[in-house]
Amino acid sequence: MSKIKIAIADDYKIFRDGLKVGLSSDENLEVMLEADNGEDLLKALETNTADVILMDLKMPIMDGMEATKAVRKKYPTIKVLVVTMYEDDKFIIHMMENGANGYLLKNAEPDEIIKSIYAVHENGYYFNDLVNKALLKKLVLKNNLKPSFNQNVELTERELEVLKLICEEKTAAEIGKEIFLSPRSVEGIRQRLIEKVGVRNSAGLVMFAVKGGLVD
Numbered sequence: 001m002s003k004i005k006i007a008i009a010d011d012y013k014i015f016r017d018g019l020k021v022g023l024s025s026d027e028n029l030e031v032m033l034e035a036d037n038g039e040d041l042l043k044a045l046e047t048n049t050a051d052v053i054l055m056d057l058k059m060p061i062m063d064g065m066e067a068t069k070a071v072r073k074k075y076p077t078i079k080v081l082v083v084t085m086y087e088d089d090k091f092i093i094h095m096m097e098n099g100a101n102g103y104l105l106k107n108a109e110p111d112e113i114i115k116s117i118y119a120v121h122e123n124g125y126y127f128n129d130l131v132n133k134a135l136l137k138k139l140v141l142k143n144n145l146k147p148s149f150n151q152n153v154e155l156t157e158r159e160l161e162v163l164k165l166i167c168e169e170k171t172a173a174e175i176g177k178e179i180f181l182s183p184r185s186v187e188g189i190r191q192r193l194i195e196k197v198g199v200r201n202s203a204g205l206v207m208f209a210v211k212g213g214l215v216d
Contacts, residue, residue, distance in 0.1 A: 002008065003027075003029065003030040004029050004030070004051045004052060004117060004118070004121050005030055005032045005049060005050045005051045005052070005054075006029055006031045006032060006050060006051070006052050006054065006117065007031075007034070007035070007044070007048075007050035007052070007053045007054070007068060008020070008031060008033075008052070008053075008054045008055060009034075009035045009037070009038060009039065009040075009041040009055050009056055009059065009064065009067060010034075010035075010055070010056040010059070010083070011034065011036040011037060011056065011058075011059045011060060012036075012056075013036070015106065016034050017055075019031075019083075019113070020059060021052060021120055021179070022110030022113060022190070023110070023113070023114065023117075025110070025114075026114050027209060028084055028151065028164065031116060032048055032049070032050055033045075033048045033050065036059065036060075037059040037060050037061040037062050037063075038061065038062030038063060038064060038066055038067025038070065039044075039061045039067075040061075041053070041055075041062075041067055041071075042062075042070055042071070042074070045071070045074075045078075051078065051079065051121055051136070052078070052079045052080075052117050052120055052121055053078060053079070053080050053081065054081050054083045054113070054117075054121065054188070055067060055068060055073065055081065055082050055083065055100070056081050056082075056083060056084055057082060057084040057086055057087070057091065057095075058084070058085075061074045064082065064084070064095075065094070065095065065098065066067070068080050068082070068095065068098055068100055069098055069099065071099075072098070072099035072111060072200055074151060076200075076201075078121040079101040079102075079121060079124065080099065080100045080101055080120075081100070081101060081102045081103075081104060081113075081116055081117065081120055082095050082100050082102065082103045082104065082160045083104045083105075083106055083108070083113070084103075084104075084105065084106060085106050087105060087130070089134040089137055089138070091131075091136040092131055092197075093134055093135070093138055096131060096134075096135075096203055096204070096207060097207070098200070099200035099201060099203075099204070100203065101120040101124060101126065101203050102116050102120050102126030102127070102128070102131070102203070103118070103127060103128075103130060103131050103202060104128065104163055107131065107198055109216075111166065112128070115166055116128070119169065122171050123166070123169045123170070123202060124166075124201055124203060125172060125202045125203035126201030126202070127206065131163040131193060135144050135207060135210055135211075151179075153196050153197055153208075154196075155193070155196070158179075158189065159189055159192065159193055159196075160214070161179055162175060162179070162186060162189045162190060163191065163193055163205060163209055163214065163215075164209070164214070164215055165179070165204055166190065166193075166205055166206065166209075166210050167180060167205075167206050167210075167215045171183075172186040172187050172190070190202065190205070195207055205211060
């Protein structure tokens with residue numbers, strides 16, 4: 001398999017260095033670029049491609065929230081994994097609804113960070129207990145965070161089938177095999193789901209399915 005190209009955006013060089021050491025145990029991962037704020041990251045991405053960005057939230061000049069929105073707009077295929085000290089549910093929900101593909105704390109084990117990079121790269125999302133608990137809490141409290149989902153979305157049976165398989169962390173190829181479609185057709189249905197539901201990526205689709213009670 002070709003290497004997964006990683007970008008690290010964090011204003012602490014010592015943390016970036018630590019991350020690089022942690023990731024170096026896996027030869028399929030290659031850190032392509034580093035930036036100490038969102039603005040530098042966006043500049044670097046103009047000449048360097050990345051598959052996955054490890055994004056800190058609190059950075060000078062342009063923080064991780066702004067940078068994630070900008071990456072989403074300009075580079076829709078790049079996956080964003082938030083790696084931060086902030087454990088607040090509001091941050092987690094805000095970032096997931098604004099297009100992050102996963103959310104980790106800085107004290108996560110290197111193994112979990114590596115696992116999450118593969119998950120977002122292959123499936124488009126990584127939901128750990130942190131994200132699941134925040135989502136559940138939001139479901140239970142129905143708090144005042146503005147929901148970004150289109151209400152009353154009518155899904156066809158085929159779309160529902162694909163959505164459930166996306167929630168099972170299956171890749172387009174695996175879904176295609178299971179329901180006898182080409183990966184390209186599956187990708188087309190996934191894109192249609194994203195537009196119908198009004199989310200930014202597969203992570204948003206999973207959130208929609210969880211909130212709507214479409215999956216267990």
